[in-house]
Amino acid sequence: MKPTLLDQKFWRNFAKNNWEKKPLVLKNVKSGLLEMGDAEIFNLLVLYSDRCRKLNNPEGFKFYIDGFKADAEDVLQVLPEKNDKSLLGYHARMKALFPDYCLVCDELLKVNLNKQHLLTDFTDELYRHVGFPNRFSEMGLYLGNYRKTPFGVHVDSCGVFSFPVAGLKRFRLWTSAFAKKNPGLDRAFKYDKYKKNSQLLEVGPGDMAYWPSSAWHIAESDGSFSATWSLGVWIDQPHKEVFSESLKDLLDRKLGSVGATPTTPFKNLRSKTGEVAELPETYRKSIELLQNLTALELQETFLKSWMKHISLQGFKNIPHVDFKLSAKSRIQLRSDRSLILWQQGLTSKEKVYFSFGGVLVESSKSSGLLKLVKAVNAGETCLVSDFLKGASLKKDLASLRVLADAGAFI
Numbered sequence: 586m587k588p589t590l591l592d593q594k595f596w597r598n599f600a601k602n603n604w605e606k607k608p609l610v611l612k613n614v615k616s617g618l619l620e621m622g623d624a625e626i627f628n629l630l631v632l633y634s635d636r637c638r639k640l641n642n643p644e645g646f647k648f649y650i651d652g653f654k655a656d657a658e659d660v661l662q663v664l665p666e667k668n669d670k671s672l673l674g675y676h677a678r679m680k681a682l683f684p685d686y687c688l689v690c691d692e693l694l695k696v697n698l699n700k701q702h703l704l705t706d707f708t709d710e711l712y713r714h715v716g717f718p719n720r721f722s723e724m725g726l727y728l729g730n731y732r733k734t735p736f737g738v739h740v741d742s743c744g745v746f747s748f749p750v751a752g753l754k755r756f757r758l759w760t761s762a763f764a765k766k767n768p769g770l771d772r773a774f775k776y777d778k779y780k781k782n783s784q785l786l787e788v789g790p791g792d793m794a795y796w797p798s799s800a801w802h803i804a805e806s807d808g809s810f811s812a813t814w815s816l817g818v819w820i821d822q823p824h825k826e827v828f829s830e831s832l833k834d835l836l837d838r839k840l841g842s843v844g845a846t847p848t849t850p851f852k853n854l855r856s857k858t859g860e861v862a863e864l865p866e867t868y869r870k871s872i873e874l875l876q877n878l879t880a881l882e883l884q885e886t887f888l889k890s891w892m893k894h895i896s897l898q899g900f901k902n903i904p905h906v907d908f909k910l911s912a913k914s915r916i917q918l919r920s921d922r923s924l925i926l927w928q929q930g931l932t933s934k935e936k937v938y939f940s941f942g943g944v945l946v947e948s949s950k951s952s953g954l955l956k957l958v959k960a961v962n963a964g965e966t967c968l969v970s971d972f973l974k975g976a977s978l979k980k981d982l983a984s985l986r987v988l989a990d991a992g993a994f995i
């Protein structure tokens with residue numbers, strides 16, 4: 586069968602007909618994400634598990650036995666090991682212990698930042714066509730022999746793309762209209778009487794399934810082993826929330842000491858007739874501060890929060906790294922797809938803001954930091970002390986360190 590290319594035509598069509606509208610099954614998809622084989626995924630799992638064992642913390646993993654979530658300390662005991670040799674080897678060990686188990690790893694691609702682009706190649710195109718998520722996307726690997734999703738038929742606030750790595754996957758879906766009329770479906774494990782109203786998506790390795798956030802769903806299996814990537818794109822944060830959050834930060838800063846007063850002095854609460862006609866002084870002062878906000882201040886506020894938001898590339902977080910940075914370091918951008926973002930100050934032309942991986946730092950335009958960032962973004966390997974020197978060295982080095990910790994450099 587000819588592979589299905591995720592080209593511009595596909596994405597345009599997807600955005601128009603499927604995104605948040607209707608499910609889709611694509612067979613034999615050509616995508617970098619699917620080129621990662623089960624051996625490679627097994628190695629990533631072992632790498633991540635080794636790290637969890639070393640830190641004595643299974644964060645990023647969840648383990649379900651017969652649909653029940655295991656405690657953190659028990660999770661450490663059931664993680665993949667090098668001795669398992671393969672996904673199937675791990676499965677053999679688990680199957681002997683648990684007739685029904687499910688291991689979820691939410692952070693797998695973060696162990697290997699070199700693999701991150703396989704995911705961002707996909708999400709970048711998705712976002713280009715359907716918009717950048719106001720919240721984020723999450724990529725999880727689900728593996729096990731569980732017969733049903735541990736929490737029954739449910740709905741999430743995210744659109745889901747599913748890419749099986751091993752085994753066959755069946756997802757049964759219902760529309761939200763049907764689920765509304767049939768409350769018995771909620772969290773159900775037995776749903777035979779609703780089956781005729783469902784849509785079944787069947788996919789295997791190399792295929793892709795998608796369902797919109799409104800779809801109620803459950804994964805079904807015959808009890809054989811499967812491993813699946815699942816990309817959830819959260820769509821539960823409307824623009825007004827993002828906008829008012831940034832505005833709140835600005836107001837908090839602007840209101841200063843007035844904003845902190847815990848009681849409000851007043852002259853009269855009401856007239857004799859009960860009319861409330863005047864605002865206390867505190868309010869009048871705050872209104873004045875609002876009125877004095879300039880268009881540039883507003884624009885700068887939103888531009889900064891937008892830059893910070895997109896610097897995460899649509900993910901919840903980007904792994905932080907240990908990077909010993911000094912003026913003598915030679916630095917290079919970790920990935921030419923993850924530039925350090927920057928913008929000029931609007932209210933003060935002397936300021937420049939930089940952002941990477943959800944952090945934001947500020948510097949003065951005259952310092953060498955902007956030159957350094959531009960050179961690094963252009964793909965150059967740079968000796969820090971060639972760029973940062975003089976009076977601003979200490980401050981700029983601190984800013985650079987924040988970007989380094991956020992994972993910008995190698």
Ligand SMILES: [Fe+2]
Nearest residue numbers: 739740741802
């Ligand atoms: Fe779900």
